[in-house]
Amino acid sequence: MSETQHTSGLDGVAAAARQAPGRGLPPVHLWNPAHCGDIDIVIKRNGQWFHEGTPIGREALVRLFSTVLRKDPDGFHLVTPVEKMKITVEDAPFIAVRVDRDGEDLVFQTNVGDEVRAGPDNALRV
Incomplete structure (x- = not known):
């Protein structure tokens, strides 16, 4: 097991x-x-x-x-x-604490250390 x-x-x-x-x-x-x-x-x-x-x-x-x-x-x-x-x-489980530009893309770092690239699979919402 x-x-x-x-x-x-x-x-x-x-x-x-x-x-x-x-x-x-x-x-x-x-x-x-x-x-x-x-x-x-x-x-x-x-x-x-x-x-x-x-x-x-x-x-x-x-x-x-x-x-x-x-x-x-x-x-x-x-x-x-x-x-x-x-x-x-209470609201969202993760918060973007940093954003960088990589070419035409935006790459966000979350408060738990993950990096997320904005795009079709990770749409921005405001």
């Missing part, structure tokens, strides 16, 4: 994120675990993540959670191969 089949809760989030090579993302779109409840994590409008009312100060932990975040029709969830936990997002 794989490591993710033996873990649950936040340990499951960590195990799922380790499946991603480098800074790539785990295949959360392929996972269909049962919903197992809500977890008291809130992403505020300013992009800061909170757990049980306290800011999550470790950037690496926020990055880890961001890699297993998925938007479903009923809201945002942290998803592992075996669990799905609903969280609260």
Whole structure:
């Protein structure tokens, strides 16, 4: 059995994120675990993540959670191969904190360190 089949809760989030090579993302779109409840994590409008009312100060932990975040029709969830936990997002889960021009393209850096190139797959909305 794989490591993710033996873990649950936040340990499951960590195990799922380790499946991603480098800074790539785990295949959360392929996972269909049962919903197992809500977890008291809130992403505020300013992009800061909170757990049980306290800011999550470790950037690496926020990055880890961001890699297993998925938007479903009923809201945002942290998803592992075996669990799905609903969280609260006040506005948007990620904020652009920098923009650079690369030729004719705009490349944005998010508050969790990802780079996103604006285009047909990543349309700008204001």
